[in-house]
Amino acid sequence: MINPSKLEEIARQIAESMPSGVKQFAGDVEKQAKTVLQAQLSKLDLVTREEFDVQNRVLLKTRQKLEQLEATVAEMEATLKAKD
Structure with a gap:
């Protein structure tokens, strides 16, 4: 139902948009963003x-x-x- 590659792309874009001081945590941010996006989108009636x-x-x-x-x-x- 939800395209995983699209979620990964959105999570990557969020991680890339982080300030440079936070980018060292980009991998964790990307992973967390993907998890949060999946959880929230799964609640929607799509x-x-x-x-x-x-x-x-x-x-x-x-x-x-x-x-x-x-x-x-x-x-x-x-x-x-x-x-x-």
């Missing part, structure tokens, strides 16, 4: 891009079907009004 795309396609199909049904109902209503 979906993969693939799951999102699948649900998006389902929604589009549902909208199309709804539009078809609305058109059918409108035709039926028009037919009923014409008979009155």
